[in-house]
Amino acid sequence: MSDMIQTENLSKRFRSTSALNEATLVVPEGAIYALVGANGAGKTTLIKLLMNIFRPTSGRAQVMGIECRHLAGRDFQRIGYVSENQEMPDWMTVEAMLDYLRPFYPQWDRGLEQQLVRQFDLPLNRKLKHLSRGMRMKAAFASSLAYRPNLIVLDEPFSGLDPLVRDEIIEGLLDRAPATTIFLSSHDLAEIESFASHVGYLEQGRILFSEEMSALSDRFREITITLRTPSPVPQNIPPTWLQVEAGDAVIRFVDSNFHGQATTRELTEIFPSAGDISIEPIALRSIFLAIAKTGRTALGKREEGKAEA
Numbered sequence: 001m002s003d004m005i006q007t008e009n010l011s012k013r014f015r016s017t018s019a020l021n022e023a024t025l026v027v028p029e030g031a032i033y034a035l036v037g038a039n040g041a042g043k044t045t046l047i048k049l050l051m052n053i054f055r056p057t058s059g060r061a062q063v064m065g066i067e068c069r070h071l072a073g074r075d076f077q078r079i080g081y082v083s084e085n086q087e088m089p090d091w092m093t094v095e096a097m098l099d100y101l102r103p104f105y106p107q108w109d110r111g112l113e114q115q116l117v118r119q120f121d122l123p124l125n126r127k128l129k130h131l132s133r134g135m136r137m138k139a140a141f142a143s144s145l146a147y148r149p150n151l152i153v154l155d156e157p158f159s160g161l162d163p164l165v166r167d168e169i170i171e172g173l174l175d176r177a178p179a180t181t182i183f184l185s186s187h188d189l190a191e192i193e194s195f196a197s198h199v200g201y202l203e204q205g206r207i208l209f210s211e212e213m214s215a216l217s218d219r220f221r222e223i224t225i226t227l228r229t230p231s232p233v234p235q236n237i238p239p240t241w242l243q244v245e246a247g248d249a250v251i252r253f254v255d256s257n258f259h260g261q262a263t264t265r266e267l268t269e270i271f272p273s274a275g276d277i278s279i280e281p282i283a284l285r286s287i288f289l290a291i292a293k294t295g296r297t298a299l300g301k302r303e304e305g306k307a308e309a
Helices: 043-050 073-078 094-104 110-119 133-145 163-179 213-219 260-270 284-308
Strands: 003-014 017-028 032-036 058-063 079-083 151-155 181-186 198-203 206-212 221-227 241-247 250-255 274-281
Touching (some): 003 181, 017 181, 017 198, 032 043, 094 110, 133 163, 213 284, 221 260, 241 284
Parallel strands (some): 032 181, 151 181
Antiparallel strands (some): 003 017
């Protein structure tokens, strides 16, 4: 399997503002990759760099094996793009829009187009300006999926949609998933955790992690250690321990590098007076919160160090 998207130390500055800072990620071909982060984290900036809408300040990026700054013309016949602020020809009917777009894509599949119209229950004779937000997004998805793109790029595609419409669109996407790669941005974990195969977390322009969803879940555990007698937290705790809290004879933290029995043995050696060691799986939302809080703390320390220098 080859990589559909690659970025290496990709950065973008707007005068004195750093919107993206040395972002490195890989999206394998066939993946459903979710780029997650709060509003303003840099998700849209990254997507616009990938689509050659913005030019990078430094670093490099490739899409479909092509340097992003060289993407043009026919390359976009293989890429579908939908955003929460999708601009559409409001004066056209749904049918007129599909008729207009069809000649631009030699691989347009009329049979798939008709299937998508039925699946999304699109009113062909209604003007786009008279459609609800959910129906407009369905029309945008249908027009982007009908030509069977190799890559579908989605910028906050489910923002503001009711759950039923969101689920219908996700179902339409998953029907196409075996034949394409999906790269989407979102600020809502609930939107992506049920179907994404890979996930990256963007915080203040920095990629804090990028990996398979299953691997992420496997390596995180919430650990609670109950000591027979109170003792301080060791000075040199592993850097993979996040959000360490100690009170009385109980120590709690999130381990971001869990390795089964090897971790249990390590904990026993570090805490010989442990009476009980509890190791529990951790929800995806809690994983993101632990990483985000740790990332903000580290970023704050870096900024303090720069100020002192």
